[in-house]
Every structure is written in C-alpha cells, then in structure tokens.
Amino acid sequence: MAKTGSLTINSENIFPIIKKWLYSDHDIFYRELVSNGCDAITKLKKLEIMGEWQKPEDLDFKIEIITDSNEKTITFKDNGLGMTMEEVDEYINQIAFSGAQDFLEKYKDKANEDQIIGHFGLGFYSAFMVADRVTIDTLSYKEGASPVHWESDGGTEYEMEEGDKAEAGTTITLYLNEESLEFCNEYRAKEVLEKYCSFMPVAIYLSSASSEPEYETIEKDELTDKDTVIETIVEEAKTEEKENESGEKEIVEVSPAREKYKIKKRPVPVNDTNPLWNKHPNDCTEEEYKSFYRKVFHDYKEPLFWIHLNMDYPFNLKGILYFPKLNLNYDSLDGTIKLYNSQVFIADNIKEVIPEFLMLLKGVIDCPDLPLNVSRSALQNDGFVKKISDYITKKVADKLTGMFKTDRENYEKYWDDINPFIKFGCLKDEKFGEKINDSLIFKNLEGKYLTLSDCLEENKDKHENSVFYISDEKEQSQYINMFKEAGLDAVYLTHNIDSPFVGYLEQKNENVKFLCINSDLSDIFKEEVKEEDKEALKADAEALTELFRKALNKEHLDVKVEKLKNENVSSMITVSEESRRMQEMMKMYTMPGMDPSMFGAGGETLVLNYNNKLVQYVLGHKDGAHTNSICEQLYDLAALSHGSLTPEGMTKFIARSNELMIAMAEV
Numbered sequence: 001m002a003k004t005g006s007l008t009i010n011s012e013n014i015f016p017i018i019k020k021w022l023y024s025d026h027d028i029f030y031r032e033l034v035s036n037g038c039d040a041i042t043k044l045k046k047l048e049i050m051g052e053w054q055k056p057e058d059l060d061f062k063i064e065i066i067t068d069s070n071e072k073t074i075t076f077k078d079n080g081l082g083m084t085m086e087e088v089d090e091y092i093n094q095i096a097f098s099g100a101q102d103f104l105e106k107y108k109d110k111a112n113e114d115q116i117i118g119h120f121g122l123g124f125y126s127a128f129m130v131a132d133r134v135t136i137d138t139l140s141y142k143e144g145a146s147p148v149h150w151e152s153d154g155g156t157e158y159e160m161e162e163g164d165k166a167e168a169g170t171t172i173t174l175y176l177n178e179e180s181l182e183f184c185n186e187y188r189a190k191e192v193l194e195k196y197c198s199f200m201p202v203a204i205y206l207s208s209a210s211s212e213p214e215y216e217t218i219e220k221d222e223l224t225d226k227d228t229v230i231e232t233i234v235e236e237a238k239t240e241e242k243e244n245e246s247g248e249k250e251i252v253e254v255s256p257a258r259e260k261y262k263i264k265k266r267p268v269p270v271n272d273t274n275p276l277w278n279k280h281p282n283d284c285t286e287e288e289y290k291s292f293y294r295k296v297f298h299d300y301k302e303p304l305f306w307i308h309l310n311m312d313y314p315f316n317l318k319g320i321l322y323f324p325k326l327n328l329n330y331d332s333l334d335g336t337i338k339l340y341n342s343q344v345f346i347a348d349n350i351k352e353v354i355p356e357f358l359m360l361l362k363g364v365i366d367c368p369d370l371p372l373n374v375s376r377s378a379l380q381n382d383g384f385v386k387k388i389s390d391y392i393t394k395k396v397a398d399k400l401t402g403m404f405k406t407d408r409e410n411y412e413k414y415w416d417d418i419n420p421f422i423k424f425g426c427l428k429d430e431k432f433g434e435k436i437n438d439s440l441i442f443k444n445l446e447g448k449y450l451t452l453s454d455c456l457e458e459n460k461d462k463h464e465n466s467v468f469y470i471s472d473e474k475e476q477s478q479y480i481n482m483f484k485e486a487g488l489d490a491v492y493l494t495h496n497i498d499s500p501f502v503g504y505l506e507q508k509n510e511n512v513k514f515l516c517i518n519s520d521l522s523d524i525f526k527e528e529v530k531e532e533d534k535e536a537l538k539a540d541a542e543a544l545t546e547l548f549r550k551a552l553n554k555e556h557l558d559v560k561v562e563k564l565k566n567e568n569v570s571s572m573i574t575v576s577e578e579s580r581r582m583q584e585m586m587k588m589y590t591m592p593g594m595d596p597s598m599f600g601a602g603g604e605t606l607v608l609n610y611n612n613k614l615v616q617y618v619l620g621h622k623d624g625a626h627t628n629s630i631c632e633q634l635y636d637l638a639a640l641s642h643g644s645l646t647p648e649g650m651t652k653f654i655a656r657s658n659e660l661m662i663a664m665a666e667v
C-alpha cells in the first residue's frame with residue numbers, strides 16, 4: 001500500500017523563491033544532486049572504517065550520470081548508503097523542507113538581492129527548478145532493508161511505496177520541464193559538471209543514453225574483468241625470410257602471434273578525486289603544479305610561482321595560489337580564485353573571503369568550514385571569514401618577503417611582472433603594505449634593482465631625500481640621457497599603478513620626495529652663473545621670453561633661460577611635479593583619451609639653454625628673416641622630445657622644417 005501525503009511546506013511561499021532562484025544559477029541542481037551522492041558514499045566509507053559495514057570485493061564507489069535527450073531525463077546514480085523508507089520520510093519529506101523554512105526566514109528581508117539567491121542551496125529540492133517530476137529509487141545498505149520508490153510531481157505532493165532496487169544506493173531521475181531541456185544535452189551536462197564537480201571526492205561518470213557506444217582495442221594482458229569484450233582479434237605471427245651467417249635462407253619470426261581485444265571504451269571520470277591541493281607541498285613536483293594550473297585555468301602561459309596553502313588549525317584551509325604572468329600593456333588584470341568546500345565548487349572570486357587585491361592571482365581555495373550556501377551579506381559580518389582573508393594575505397606577504405630575503409635573484413626576475421600586484425596590494429591593504437614595505441624594489445637606469453634606501457643613498461650627495469623617476473620611457477628619453485651623462489640616477493615607475501603608488505610612498509616615507517625626471521631641472525645640469533653676469537642674463541631672459549611669446553603666439557608661455565652644461569641642448573619642456581600629478585589624476589578620473597590640458601592643467605615651462613648657439617642667434621637677430629621660424633622650431637623640438645605635439649602642430653612642424661632647410665640650402 002503506497003503511503004501518500006502532503007509535503008509539510010507552504011508551497012505558496014517556496015515557489016516564488018525557487019522561481020526567483022531560477023534567474024541565476026539554473027545549473028546548480030547538478031552540484032546538489034552529485035554532492036548528495038558523494039555524501040552518501042562518504043558516509044558508507046565511514047561506516048566501513050567503523051566496522052559497521054563490509055565492502056564487497058568488487059564494489060567501486062562511483063556516481064553515474066546518464067543524460068537522455070529522447071526521454072528528456074537526467075539520472076543520478078550512486079552506490080552509497082541509500083535510504084530506508086523512514087529515512088526518506090525524515091530527510092526528504094520533512095527535514096529538507098524545514099531546511100527550506102529556515103531559508104525562508106533568512107531570506108525574508110533580502111528579497112531584492114537577486115544575485116544572492118543562487119548561493120543558497122536548497123539541496124535535493126533544487127531538482128524542482130528544472131524538473132516537473134522527480135523519482136527516487138533507493139535501497140539502504142542495512143541488512144534486510146526494503147527498496148523504496150518515491151516520486152513527486154511538481155514538488156508539493158509525493159507518493160512513496162516499496163520499490164524494486166536491488167543494489168544498495170540511490171538513483172534519482174529528473175523529468176525535465178520544457179524550459180530546462182538544455183541540461184539533458186550531454187555537452188551542456190559536461191560543462192556544468194566541470195564547473196561544479198571537477199574535484200569532488202568520488203569518481204563521476206557521465207554518459208548519454210542516446211549516443212553510440214565507443215570501443216577501443218587493448219592488448220591481452222591489459223584486460224580486466226570489468227571490461228566488456230566485444231571481439232577477440234587474433235594477429236598471426238609475422239615471419240620474414242632472411243639469410244643466416246652461413247648464407248642459407250631461413251624463416252625468422254619478426255613478431256609473435258598475439259591476441260587483442262576490442263572492448264567497450266572504458267569510462268573516464270569527469271573529475272579528479274584527489275586534487276593537488278590535498279597533497280602535502282613536499283610531495284608535489286613543479287610539473288604537477290604547472291599542469292594543474294594549465295588544466296584548471298586554461299592558461300597557456302606558465303605561472304611565475306605559487307603558494308601552497310595548507311592549514312589545519314585554527315581553521316581548515318588548503319589551496320594553491322598562482323602568480324600569473326600579467327600582461328603589462330593590458331589594463332584589466334583579472335585573476336580567478338575558485339572557492340571550494342570539501343572539493344565542491346562554491347563560486348569564483350568571493351570578495352569577502354579573498355582580499356580584493358589578491359583577485360589578480362589565480363588559484364583554488366578549499367575551506368570545509370565555510371558554509372556551502374554562501375550568502376554574501378552573511379559573509380560580510382563573519383569574523384571567521386575575516387580571519388581566513390587575513391591568513392591568506394599574510395601567507396602571500398610571507399612568500400614574497402621570504403623570496404626577497406633568500407631568493408633575491410628570482411624575486412628581481414619576477415619583479416616586472418608582479419610589481420603592479422604588490423603595489424595594488426599596498427594601496428588596498430595596510431597590513432600587507434606594512435609587511436611588504438622593506439621588500440619593495442625599484443629598477444634604476446642601469447637596470448639594477450634597488451630598495452628605497454639604496455635609491456636615497458645613490459643620490460645622497462647630489463639630491464638629499466629625493467628619488468627621480470621615469471614615468472614614460474619614450475617621452476622622457478632626452479632627460480634619461482641627460483641624467484646618464486650627469487651621473488644622476490633615476491628609477492622606472494612607468495605602470496599606471498605607479499602614479500597613485502608614488503603618492504603612497506611619500507605618505508609612508510615622510511621626508512622623501514619623488515620627482516619625475518622632466519620636472520624642474522636639477523642644478524646638476526646647470527653651469528654656475530658668475531655674479532657679474534647675472535644682470536645681463538636676466539635682461540636677455542626677458543628679451544627671449546618676449547620674443548618666444550610673440551613668435552609662438554602664446555601670451556602666457558613660461559620661459560626660463562638657463563646656462564646648461566651641455567651646449568648641444570637648445571630647448572626643453574619641463575613640467576612641475578605638482579601639475580604632472582594633477583594631470584595623472586585627471587587621466588584617471590576622466591574618460592581615457594581625453595586631453596587633460598582641456599582642464600587647464602598646464603605647468604609647462606620652456607627652458608632655453610643660454611649656452612646654445614641657436615638660442616644666442618635668435619637673441620642677436622630678433623628681427624632676422626628666420627628668427628620666428630627658429631623660435632617655433634625650438635619650441636616644437638622641445639615639445640617633440642617631451643612627447644607631445646598636436647596633430648596640427650606636427651603638420652606645421654614638418655612644413656616649417658622643409659622651409660628652413662630650403663633657406664639653409666639657399667635655393
């Protein structure tokens with residue numbers, strides 16, 4: 001006699017939620033049903049260890065998933081501990097729903113946070129997100145247990161009776177609704193299983209009821225009693241006629257007669273039941289780390305290095321974090337950190353658990369103490385989650401500082417790749433910044449890597465407490481050369497992140513000033529002006545300023561006249577450090593490609609070299625036929641080497657260059 005009854009849930013409440021849930025993560029029922037199968041097997045294994053159950057010799061624990069696109073069904077089959085009728089009653093008919101009731105309580109005040117819903121698991125009942133009808137056939141491992149058949153149409157009413165399952169375990173079949181037919185497509189199924197189940201601890205096999213069976217051929221000694229032999233292939237011995245040493249012809253056997261078997265292709269599990277993060281770090285080889293990285297992140301570039309996290313106390317956490325090779329020309333530096341709970345995938349990049357700056361890394365983290373049904377708002381206020389996040393940050397900082405101390409060569413080698421990440425970390429996480437502070441290095445003009453105190457030491461006698469830096473190698477090449485000639489050092493800070501990072505460094509090191517090498521010219525480049533020449537220089541400077549302002553038609557142009565040691569330098573443009581930073585800020589806060597000068601950010605000064613012949617020439621020929629052109633040309637040259645001529649400016653520059661050469665050639 002079948003037992004019938006009404007499910008103890010208020011279906012008016014639960015269904016709107018399930019429907020809402022449908023907006024995101026439709027596919028999560030795969031995770032729930034497969035992980036239930038895994039749990040059932042794990043429980044049986046525990047019973048075996050406790051001596052309460054004896055495993056038959058030939059039993060292999062596994063979960064089978066069979067998609068059938070003709071019948072529109074998906075079947076989940078496990079050989080775990082199964083359920084008695086009482087258990088189905090308790091766990092499926094009642095408990096699951098009271099679990100859902102709890103969920104309802106929690107959910108009440110978060111009704112408009114759509115995206116969180118997918119992170120609540122409704123366990124077994126998630127099947128009703130995609131199926132109209134669900135059946136369970138189960139037989140408990142317990143001696144004398146009778147099989148149970150359970151089914152429900154729509155998830156609000158059920159029917160339960162004695163079934164006919166002969167082996168212990170549970171088979172659940174989903175009869176998909178019309179909107180969810182994609183899930184009985186074998187390829188879609190594989191995709192979803194790879195997402196959620198890639199590392200579940202029990203072998204998972206996926207097959208399709210409708211696809212043709214595949215075969216393979218194996219050698220005789222490879223045959224096991226699990227293989228289904230389709231055909232025995234007999235290969236006869238191969239012989240050849242050969243001459244022996246005494247010149248007689250002889251038949252020689254080249255390959256012996258042998259038997260091969262055509263067998264049904266052995267199924268391959270979709271998952272790796274023992275992921276690398278579970279192994280002890282000492283037992284993992286470099287190649288294993290690299291191939292794991294390739295497999296999980298589909299990244300053909302090798303990771304630079306990695307950190308294997310392995311912690312039992314005070315919480316349980318394992319994982320591997322990889323430092324990927326970042327593409328420096330590309331601004332979006334997005335990594336992936338996959339979060340697992342006992343080898344069951346939860347989600348990517350949960351920022352409450354993984355500090356934001358670590359999102360640039362790629363990695364896996366398995367933490368069995370985290371709730372499977374991660375709700376973001378619950379995580380935010382969770383002290384435990386904060387501890388995890390702090391632990392991960394600390395480990396990353398330890399790895400880096402350790403490398404700086406004991407493996408400086410590699411640390412320097414990786415620096416160009418990892419520095420944006422480290423700097424981002426400093427800006428985002430104070431504790432990380434403090435830890436890493438002494439391990440920050442700077443590449444100088446010779447390509448050597450210096451710490452901040454090394455840098456200060458280098459410039460000590462010439463420029464106390466200042467560090468010169470290059471923000472754009474191409475734009476500042478003229479200055480780089482001047483610096484080299486003068487024996488003055490500078491460091492490269494050319495990444496986007498360096499602009500806010502320079503501010504950070506100044507804040508952390510109060511007396512230190514960072515100056516871009518095209519900011520106001522250092523006295524190092526200048527000749528000392530004798531007291532008696534000062535008056536004349538001042539008058540000439542005024543004359544030159546007026547001359548250039550008129551020639552260039554720039555009324556407010558800032559002009560400085562200096563006696564530079566290198567007489568070949570005629571003109572340069574400098575940008576004061578303050579306006580440079582202002583411009584950087586503008587760039588960050590406005591649309592990329594917008595010209596910051598639109599906002600009136602000037603701060604440019606035209607520096608003319610009093611020691612240069614051309615400068616002297618225009619000074620002596622204020623009304624000369626070519627003077628105007630030379631002035632314009634000097635300005636454009638300075639702007640060019642500063643990396644900035646407008647398109648119209650460039651057109652004029654080229655035309656004028658031609659004219660000047662014609663004049664020179666007197667044609």
Ligand code: ADP
Nearest residue numbers: 036037040082083091092096122123124125170
């Ligand atoms: P949870 O897994 O969080 O307990 P579920 O709704 O997924 O919640 O499952 C409810 C209960 O039903 C499980 O705790 C388990 O006792 C039982 N159950 C579900 N699926 C299986 C299965 N394949 N084999 C044995 N028991 C199962």
Ligand code: MG
Nearest residue numbers: 032036123124
């Ligand atoms: Mg479950």
